[in-house]
Amino acid sequence: MCNLLRGLLTLTIPLLPKEFIGLLAIAFLVSMLTQFFAPAEQSAIPLLVEAPGLMSANALFTTTIIGSLIVGFAIGEPLLSWARSTLGDFGQELLVGGSVSHRCWNFAGNSHWRGSSLTPAPDRSLE
Structure with a gap:
C-alpha cells in the first residue's frame, strides 16, 4: 500500500x-511513507530465511539496496534527459511516476508473491 501511495504522489507532480x-x-x-x-x-x-542464512540474506539485501542507488544515480540523469527531450515538459515526471506505479501494480498483482512459495521459515527457536 505504501508503494502505491508513493507512486500516486509522484504522479501528482505534473x-x-x-x-x-x-x-x-x-x-x-x-x-514519510517510506518510513513505514x-x-x-x-x-x-527472517520469515523467509532460516537462521544459518540470515547474515548472508541481510548482507545481500543491503548490498542490493546500495547497488541500486549507485546504478540509479549513474543512469538516472541520461534517462531523465531523454524523457524530457522525448516526452516534453512533464516527461521526467511521467517517467518516474509511471515506473513507480508500474512497479506497485506488478507487485500487487503478481500471483507468485501471494502463493505458497513464500511460506515462512519454521521457527526453531524453541528446539
Whole structure:
C-alpha cells in the first residue's frame, strides 16, 4: 500500500504548480511513507530465511539496496534527459511516476508473491 501511495504522489507532480514548496511537500510525504515501508521490508527477511542464512540474506539485501542507488544515480540523469527531450515538459515526471506505479501494480498483482512459495521459515527457536 505504501508503494502505491508513493507512486500516486509522484504522479501528482505534473498537476502541481512548478514551485519548490510543492516538490518539498511531495518529497516529505513520500519520505514519510517510506518510513513505514522500509522497516517492514527488512523485517520480512527472517520469515523467509532460516537462521544459518540470515547474515548472508541481510548482507545481500543491503548490498542490493546500495547497488541500486549507485546504478540509479549513474543512469538516472541520461534517462531523465531523454524523457524530457522525448516526452516534453512533464516527461521526467511521467517517467518516474509511471515506473513507480508500474512497479506497485506488478507487485500487487503478481500471483507468485501471494502463493505458497513464500511460506515462512519454521521457527526453531524453541528446539
